[in-house]
C-alpha cells in the first residue's frame with residue numbers, strides 16, 4: 001500500500017500547440033477547461049477544431065466543475081520510463097459535463113481505487129519550458 | 143458482381159528466425175531475408191514481383207532492380223494485405239510482395255518499447271503505454287460483466303503453451319504454463335500480469351500474393367482471401383481509451399466492440415459465420431483481447447467472453463483454437479509492425495497443413511486479426527482453401 005502523489009521526476013511534459021493552448025492556460029489558472037459546441041452544445045475533449053457530435057467549427061472554451069467519477073482505472077507497476085515512480089494509477093474520469101479525460105489518481109492509497117469513485121481535479125506544477133500545470137484527480141465526498 | 147478477391151491468392155509466406163535480439167541484423171536486412179524467403183516459398187524469383195507493400199518496399203525495389211513496379215508504404219498488417227490484394231484485383235500489379243522486419247531498434251529495456259509509447263500531449267505525462275491503455279478497456283469490461291483475471295490467465299496460458307511446443311517460437315520450451323503461473327507473475331498494469339502481456343523481440347516476415355489464375359502452377363497450394371475488413375476509430379494512444387466511445391454514423395458500434403463491423407463484412411462476403419471458423423489466429427497483445435474478440439466477432443454474446451474461453455473451445459483440439467504458434471506472447475513480437483502480419487502467415491500455414499506444432503486437422507477456414515480495443519483499431523481477414 002502506498003500513497004499516490006503527483007509525479008515529481010523528469011517525466012515527458014506536454015508541448016502545447018495553438019489548439020490546446022487555452023486548455024493549458026486554464027490549468028495554469030487552476031481551471032479545467034473543455035470545448036463546447038455553440039451549435040449543438042456537445043462537449044469535446046481532447047482540444048479540437050471541430051465538434052465531435054455535429055462537425056460544427058464553432059467551439060467555445062468553457063470552465064468545467066472539475067468534478068466527476070472514475071470510469072476505468074489501472075495500476076502500473078512497470079513504469080513506462082524510469083522517471084515514473086510506481087505504483088501510479090492512470091484513470092479515465094467522466095466529468096459532470098459529460099466528457100472524458102485521461103489522468104492519474106492522487107491523494108489516496110493505491111489499493112482504494114474503484115470505478116464510480118467520485119473525484120475532483122487538482123493541479124500540480126510540473127514546470128518545463130511551457131510552465132505546465134498538470135491536472136490530476138483526488139477522491140471527493142458526494 | 144463477383145467476389146472482390148476472387149482473382150487473388152496468397153502463394154508465399156515466410157518468417158525469418160525470431161529472437162529477443164538478432165545479432166548482426168538491422169531492420170532492412172532482416173526484412174530482405176523475409177522477402178526472399180517468401181518469394182522462394184512461392185517458387186518464384188524476385189523478378190516475378192511487380193508490386194511491393196510495406197516498410198521494405200522502396201529498398202527492395204532498388205536492391206532487386208525489379209522497378210518500375212507498383213508500390214505502397216502501408217505498414218500495418220492486414221490493411222497492407224488487403225491493399226496488396228486490391229492492387230491485384232484492380233489490375234495494378236500481378237504479383238505483390240509484402241515484407242517487413244525490425245532489428246536493433248529496442249535493446250535498452252529500462253523504458254518500455256518505443257512503439258508502445260508514442261509521444262502525445264494528453265497521454266505521455268500520465269505514464270501511459272500499451273499495457274495501461276488496454277488495461278483501461280479490460281477493467282471496464284470486468285466492471286460491467288464480472289470478467290475475471292482467471293479467465294484472462296487461461297487465455298494467456300493457452301497461447302503460451304502453443305509457443306512452448308513450437309520449436310520456432312522465441313519462448314519455445316519455456317513452459318508448460320498454468321493459469322496460476324500467469325496469476326503469480328508480477329503485475330505490470332492491473333489487471334495484466336507479466337504473462338498476460340506480449341513480449342518484445344526482433345524478426346522479419348513476408349508474404350507474396352499473385353493472380354489466382356497463376357497460383358495453381360506454383361510451389362504450394364494457394365490460400366484465398368474470403369473476406370476482410372478494417373475498423374479504426376482514430377490514432378492509437380492519443381485519446382482516452384473509452385470502452386463506450388461511439389460514433390455519429392453508427393452509435394451502436396462502440397470502441398469496446400471494435401472489429402465487429404469488419405468481421406460482419408468479412409463473414410458476409412465469405413458467406414460464412416463464426417461457427418465455420420476452424421482456426422482463430424487472433425492477435426494477442428494482452429490476454430483480455432481474446433475474450434473481447436470472441437464477443438466482438440459474434441462467437442458469443444456480449445459479456446460472455448470470459449465464460450466462453452473457459453469452455454474448452456480455445457485449446458488445441460477445441461472447436462476454435464487460438465493463436466496456434468504462440469502469438470506475440472511466445473512466438474514473437476518483432477517490433478512495431480512485424481507481428482501484425484504474423485497472424486496471416488500462421489493462418490496460411492494452418493490451411494496448408496504445414497505447421498510443425500499445433501496443426502489443426504483439416505482446417506478449411508482461418509480467421510486472422512490485428513490490433514485491439516486499447517489501440518482503437520481491429521482488422522480482420524478470413525482465409526480459406528477454396529477460391530471464392
Ligand SMILES: [Zn+2]
Nearest residue numbers: 037040051054
Ligand atoms: Zn456540435
